[in-house]
Amino acid sequence: MAASESQSNSLPPYGYLPLPTTSSFRVLELLPGDPADDIHIRLHQAGWDKPPSYEAISYAWGDTNIKVQITCGDSTLEITPNLRDGLHQMRLRNRLRYLWANSICINQEDVSERGHQVSNMLEIYQTVTLVLVWLGLDKDGQAEEAFKVIKDIAEAACIQSSISFSDLRNIDDLWILITPEMVDLVSGKEHLFSSVYWFYTRPWFFRLWVYQEVNSGTEALVTCGNNCLSWEAVAFTATIFSTFPKELFSSSIHWSIVRQLSLRHAFNFPTTLRFRYSTGSQQVSIINFLNGCRRFSCSDPRDKIFALLGMPIFTDHSSVIKADYTKSKLEVYQQIVDLSLKQSQILNSCPLSSTSN
Numbered sequence: 001m002a003a004s005e006s007q008s009n010s011l012p013p014y015g016y017l018p019l020p021t022t023s024s025f026r027v028l029e030l031l032p033g034d035p036a037d038d039i040h041i042r043l044h045q046a047g048w049d050k051p052p053s054y055e056a057i058s059y060a061w062g063d064t065n066i067k068v069q070i071t072c073g074d075s076t077l078e079i080t081p082n083l084r085d086g087l088h089q090m091r092l093r094n095r096l097r098y099l100w101a102n103s104i105c106i107n108q109e110d111v112s113e114r115g116h117q118v119s120n121m122l123e124i125y126q127t128v129t130l131v132l133v134w135l136g137l138d139k140d141g142q143a144e145e146a147f148k149v150i151k152d153i154a155e156a157a158c159i160q161s162s163i164s165f166s167d168l169r170n171i172d173d174l175w176i177l178i179t180p181e182m183v184d185l186v187s188g189k190e191h192l193f194s195s196v197y198w199f200y201t202r203p204w205f206f207r208l209w210v211y212q213e214v215n216s217g218t219e220a221l222v223t224c225g226n227n228c229l230s231w232e233a234v235a236f237t238a239t240i241f242s243t244f245p246k247e248l249f250s251s252s253i254h255w256s257i258v259r260q261l262s263l264r265h266a267f268n269f270p271t272t273l274r275f276r277y278s279t280g281s282q283q284v285s286i287i288n289f290l291n292g293c294r295r296f297s298c299s300d301p302r303d304k305i306f307a308l309l310g311m312p313i314f315t316d317h318s319s320v321i322k323a324d325y326t327k328s329k330l331e332v333y334q335q336i337v338d339l340s341l342k343q344s345q346i347l348n349s350c351p352l353s354s355t356s357n
Contacts, residue, residue: 014043014075016107023048025117025124026105030087030097039070039087041077043105051127054098058213058220059086059134060203061103064299072104079103086134089223099132100124102209111325115306118323122310125216131231133214135202138225146199147227149192154233156185157240168232169219174239182240199224200238208296208303212310286340289313301329305336 019025029042046052059082067078070087083101090097106117117124125131138144158164161177171177202224204210214220220231289311290304298307306323308314314321321335 011071011074011076014072014077016110017045018110019045019113021047022116025100025120027052027054028099028101028104030091030099032092032094032096034093035088039084039091041070041087041104042073048123048127052098053129054100054127055130055132056100056125056128056213056218057083057086057090057132057134058204058210059083059101060136060207061299062203077104082134082136085137086132089134089225090132100128115323115325118306119309122212122216122315125213125218125310128216128218131213131216131218131220133204133210133220133222133231135199135204135222135224138227140198142195142198143224143227145192146195147224147229149196150199150237151229151233153185153240154236157182157236160185165230165232168236169217174236175243177236178240178243182243185240196237196241206297208293208298208307211293211296211308215311284313286313286336286343290336300325302327302332305332 024045024047026043027046029044031040031042033040044052062080062082064080066081068081068084069076069078070084071077080103083103087099087101090099102117107113135143154165157177158168160179160181163177168174214231222229222231222234290308293304293308298304300306302325305321309321309323317339320339324332
């Protein structure tokens, strides 16, 4: 089904058609093929009034200076190798698959469209049937062991808590589930910590954009190579690991690995689940929320704000703060300062403000 490398090189570059309305967006149609086939897609316009059934890919772009070509209709489209690898992994052999990937479905050269689509990012992820978290290829062969360790610990912890993985989706603050007895779940498994460290330091965990992508309320599936696991299991196991004291580990080498894990922001990442619902965000100021996100990365400094607009703490201010890439970094940050000062005045006037903060 897919074009060969020589055919792809002879095709013209893809030209995006403007989106006709403010409620329009694009979905990519991934054509079926065998593992060795080149990637072949088609882009379709859709609308929020009648959205199609599709899944969204949450991934790390990688080095944007390195691009590979895929075939889009009768044209070529340049994407990063990591997304190409993800499309290879997600492609079905015998039927079409409809997906949303930001670097393909948004015309990145159109500043106006990019801002509007980023402002609608939460709606994009809330409409999908599944969020596919793509961590990349398992080049080092560590993913299989890491996935098994993470799954085993999460399953055992769920049994201790008398809950299921699906129940975890409805719990904002995973810390409330941690008990002293869960220490035993990792005791004697120190030899496996290196694979866990490898897993939680994949580039995806460093992206600021993933906050709203996995907190949209839609089911998320984490994939690396041929391995897959629910996001809830990944988050719960990370929360358990981040609570371990030094005394649990039998050697300074093991403790060194775990200490690196707990200090890296990837291991603090699951705490963002407590911001999934508006009831959890109402007790947090904008400044405190942004402070908790400061170690995560994005290529455009304005995205330090825009990447979080879909989170509940900002949804009440959607008419004030919008993703506008025509504004400078200073203008965007000034908006946040003004909004934070107003919020602070409201909180200070509340009789319970001292306990809320």
